[in-house]
Amino acid sequence: MINRTLLLASSACIALLASPAHAETAIDASDAHDASDATDQSTAENADIPRGDVIIVTARRRQETAQEVPLAISVIRADSIESTGNFNVVKLQQLAPTLQVYTSNPRNTAVNIRGIGVPFGLTSDGFEQGVGIYIDDVYNARVASAVFDFLDVEQVEVLRGPQGTLYGKNTTAGAINITTNQPTFDFEGRAEVTLGNLNFKQAKAAVSGPLSDTVAARIAVSSTSRRGTIYNVTSNRWINEQDNFGLRGQLLFKPSDDLSITLAGDYSQQDPECCGTVYVRYGPTQRRANGQFPALSQALGYQVVSTNPFDRLTDVDASLNAGNKIGGASLRVKWDVGPGTLTSITAWRFWDWKPENDRDFTGLPIVTQSQNPSQQDQYSQEFRYNYSGEKIDFVVGAFGFKQRIDTQGTEAHGPASSRWTLNPGNVPVGDPSCGPSATNQLACDPSVLDGLTARNTQYLKSTSAALFGQLSWKVTDQLTIQPGVRINYDKKSGFYQREVFDGQGNPVLFGQTDPVKVAQRGVFSPQLSAPSVSDWNFSYDLNVNYKITPDILVYGTYAKSFKTVGINQNGLPTDASGNPITAAGVIKPESVNHFEVGLKSQFWDRRATFNLAAFRTEIKNYQATVTNGQLGVLRGYLANAGKVRSQGIEADFKVRPSDRFSAYTNLAYTDAKYVKFVDAPCPPELSGGTTVTAGQTPDAPGTVGGLSPANCDISGSRLPGVSKWAFSYGAEVNLPVNLLNKDGQVYLGWDGNYRSNFSSNASPSIYTWVKGYGLNNLRLGFRGEGVDVYGWVRNVFDVNYFELLQVGPSNTGLIAGQPGDPRTWGGTIKFNF
Template sequence: MISRALLLAGAAYVVLSATPALAETATDSVTDSVDEQQKTSVGTGASDRSDEILVTARRRQETAQEVPLAISVIGGEHIDNTGSFNVGRLQQLTPTLQFYSSNPRNTAVNIRGIGVPFGLTSDGFEQGVGIYVDDVYNSRVASATFDFLDVAQIEVLRGPQGTLYGKNTTAGAINITTNQPTFDFEGKAEVSIGNLNFKQAKAAVSGPLSETVAARLAVSSTSRRGTIYNAVTDKWIQSQDNLGLRGQLLWKPTENLSVTLAGDYSRQDAECCGSVFVKVGKTERAANRQFWALAAAQGYTPISTNPYDRVTDLDASLNAGNKIGGASLKVKWDVGPGTLTSVTAWRFWDWKPENDRDYTGLPIVTKSQNPSQQDQYTQELRYNYSSKNIDFVIGAFAFHQRIDTQGTESHGAASSRWNLSGALASDKSVLDGLTARNTQWLKSTSVALYGQLSWKVTDKFTIQPGLRLNYDKKKGFYQREVFDGQGNPVLFKDPVTGRPLTDPVLDARVIAQRGIFAPQVSSPSFSDWNLSYDLTLSYEVVPNVLAYATYAKTFKTGGINQNGLPADSAGNPILAAGSIKPETVNHYEVGIKAQFLDRKATLNLSAFRTDIKNYQATVNNGQFGVLRGYLANAGAVRTQGIEADFSFRPSERFNIYANGAYTDATYRKFVDAPCPPERSGGSASPQNCDISGSRLPGVSKYSLSFGAEGNVPVNLLGQDGQVYLGYDGNYRSNFSSNPTPSQYTWIKGYSLSNFRVGFRTESGFDIYAWVRNAFKENYMEQLIVGSGNTGLIVGLPGDPRTWGATIKTRF
């Protein structure tokens, strides 16, 4: 029972080229955190300068500039200084990383626009961005929403990583390294306070228990008042109430053997998650079935039509209870010419949500909750070898996961008027109390063999091929039972006579109820083998300038529709939709990594194209509960772009960085996509729309992150140190917030600015004041189309301006 929160934090971030300005503070801690047995000789053109950035992206320690792939490195101190305390905040530092979350379960992490389909989350498919914490893989992005705890550094790798990491990932990987136990006593503590009743405390202590055993313990607690006021409950929602714990034991009986046992637990108990009214757009529904007409018929007016008033009137219970944890056992053994590593892990995730799925103050949907429990087991065994001309890693990986979900969804007294027409609309009893009870489980198994070779043909030219053989099997079960307000089952056939309940007069109530919640049982399954491979060529053009080119042929495994299947007119599930095909990925990339001005300046450039056939997309029919969303294959998707990272440190007194990306991510062919709300809801509205050529959701064409820090030496209160001023900013151009682009769901571009000013000493004392979103930018993180095609658009506003102070010390 060890490392489950560790898993989450490590695999969710794969982004851009190395960014030394961000990682400058990480080198020393990472050097301590990486096992001595992973270290190899420094390659040509590298240096032993103390500000060199060390990474383990290729399962061995080397400098970031030696690695022929696009990688961003963010040091633990920079993460703390910028308030990037969880995965969601990292996208402000890494331009091609996208993070979307309406609640912890409905969370997505993409790199370069790909990874997982945009929309409601399903357990039946894989993520394309791997999240690793201390070598432990986390299978669900939703379980990676905990606070970072005692992190040494984060490496975001962009592009396919299946020949080097345990689980196959087609978009990238986020490799999170935490600080490890030490045989010298050390500790650190940090306290922050701010507006919105923000309070955060972190502490870690490490030291020897004997000559061969060392331990490390870390704890973190975060609380903050919510940013949206719910006038119905008189509570602030979107709050934070997080607790994280991690303990590690290191046994090192010899210099050649180390055994690390780790355990972690994270709890989130926030008043969350809700939305605010944004606007209403016209759909193809009849005029009396549009949002404003329906609202007027029930005397309802949203409490505010200005989303930045941050006021809502949601009347259903809200909850986002989240418990994450686990254990891992890592054994590293230097067997002479190489290192053998075994990582055994178990992780759990318990999710207890409550939502308001009608997004209004009316009792339409009175209950929406799908608590879920996950158990995950992984075993990875790999061998690393390094010599003058040959480096390689070979490995085997096994994964098994079980997820159980129990759902309850109920409608209330306002539902009939809102969802039905004619005489039934005036009869509250038709839908009042209508309840669906969902039971589902998923068993997922994966095994793989993988390897990557690095052959230094000459001192300057290196060939790096990789190979992966992968097997995946998924088996699921889904059952939805539906009951009316009197507790009677809602069926497709009369249980006594067997007669289909389709007569429009006798069974009108039942037909209407089935239009909201349709009973169903399905048992989808999928299994398949696939072979992935890649080839990278790199050449040192001149000292400190490395050029590389990569081709990768890889696959994202197929999946199953775990939340129910589309059905025919008789209510029979369409079994052909039970599984989705694997994605086939062809990836091309070229790049150059350069240092100049005595390596005080770094410039990394990369250009990429990724073509995907049978892209796994979310399809949504817009209804409340019949089938809100399921997975299908789009014909083809392409993402391509250019990325640049620049950093400059002319002296110890000043450093500056700027990272940018242009990303062109589009559906190349998607002829049967769900239609946008403006083309939905009418009797003559198309069932599907051709959105070929449209931009993928969530992707900004232009994204930037930039910042600088300067300091001057001073003696303050008898202590020698530095007074410093730091700035970090980011910009995103507009992006679509709907699986199918809609004129109603484009989020305009925005820019955020964060400042900090403080005093620090060489002994580890640091005190500073900070302000985030300093210029009070009003922006939306996500827009959501309300169910039922009424034209309602709700949103999740980003954080307002926040400010506070932090004091921390090392000892």
């Protein structure tokens, strides 16, 4: 393992030893000629306008200014990312209100835009994300890449709405397009160190420069560590810490102005003790009284360490780990051929996930082991040809993708599981005899489930190929019509095998009639499935945009998109005989209809920008996570909801009247709901009781000992994880000063964000609504030529809030959660050369 400190020190020394030179923010050296016309024109038109207002993006796979792109896009540049402390996609949602990121660990991370993208809950490898994540044109199939620190990033573009034509099959909600700084033929370097409370330490360094007249190189390295925010009284350690390391290297070969070849490699590692939860509350379910959390805790002699979640105390007793490694290599070739540019991107990426979890959320030995380590390899190849003419621009291309994921899962139960899991509800509290029935005797015998282990072996093979194209026809100088098409082929095959063993290592099999084996099989049942499916899909879009004036653009978009077919990879529901229901192995692709209109404008001599978008997205066969009440289904499974819909309005405003002051605000109203979902999983208040039969009516929610529906109709309910209202805002003011013989600026910056309440359960529950909250951050510093020093405070008012609430196992009424970060503070010093 490379020593982090040595790498950082070496990079910083290289920067210090080389000749200092002030570096302006630059476009990719290999792409500079592509943007020169747009940039020169914008510069000429804005010669007397404050610097920094021309933003170059690649949202349409070519270089152009952000205000010329007829789609809803949020552009967050490196200086904003760094100054606000949003150093990964999870934190980036504070700057982009319609971006929602929820994570219980790196694997179980949901990235949504406008409330849609991926179903809320535990992740299955058998379906795709609805928000594509791209780093330097390379598609990252697993959302785990989103939880790593940004490494030498130039800017992040959040593209809102379906992007299926140019960005592929799995962008039904949008795409996150991350661009890193590229090698330069002028020497430049930077070093940054941040220290803060909670033992926060972050160091970054990057160096770029020529190796010869035709070869340039760039290397960047970063390291982040921080003490955890929850104290575990069982292990006497702070958990949910940060421990990140990243390394990126790039070589640019530019033998002529017409050809550039970039070879890039990166490696990132996380090794925190994570991710634990705290007790939040008890919410009555329909389990019988003695099967509810308070009665079970009393019977087992258990008391939660604190009933106030913001004491940040827990007592989870299983090992915790969120070991995560991701990296790869890519080769990008850009060749100007005649009137267009041919681009080839060849990439390989890997992901190695080594988790350990406490799935019962308590200090009781119920689930003593829960881990599903995975290894992924993916290969992708994309070819694009971009043509730009007086009346016609177009992009055509082909994309190929191959992926394999292997997973080895282990879930084991401990001595407290029998009472917790098998208790039918009529066991007298504190009675060691546990009642006369055989079922009660099993429930009160710790050895029945102690050591019960399920071992899962699974793999997924996925292949995809596509042809795509997008045309821009400039009908007049003001009117442009832009159609796009994509045809996509997908093939997926999976394998899942669950083997079950009792505490003595004996297999648990179907056909065994011993009551102990029957009880064990009710918790984990053996299973074997091998779903396979292939599918063709055709998607298209049409955008019409019109420039009312050079600074006012209006547009309208219709997109027909899809999310590819899926398979169930975490086990299938079973029939009355315990056999897998094979028909549930395949999930239909999502069918998306999207409508959007928008306005992009600049005024006050382009010192102010105001953008507005209104949208409506309808998805049929929405891929959702469901359960059917069977304990033997380890993690629930995937199925299609009838229809969901998301609609809303977004507004972005920024103003920079002078170099002394700038401000922005972004507002989003999102109305996202299930239009039709008649067989959804029930929320906890309607679960745990005896399932109704023909002629029976379920009892009211939270009726202890009541009758529960087999499933629930949640049509009309809000989609999980989405706030109806969200906005962000910020401002910075500065004054010129001379400090230590350096001319520069003293500046004061403030930024914040607010989100209204959202549901933290797949089916909305009265127990898992996260209250709305607002966070504010402050920074004060000095910036001069080559140096920036500032102090910062985040969550200034020390707001208590939850990032996520989770329902405990077995419908006992336990609700656990992950508190958000408390107030933090620190200082940063940056040097540029």
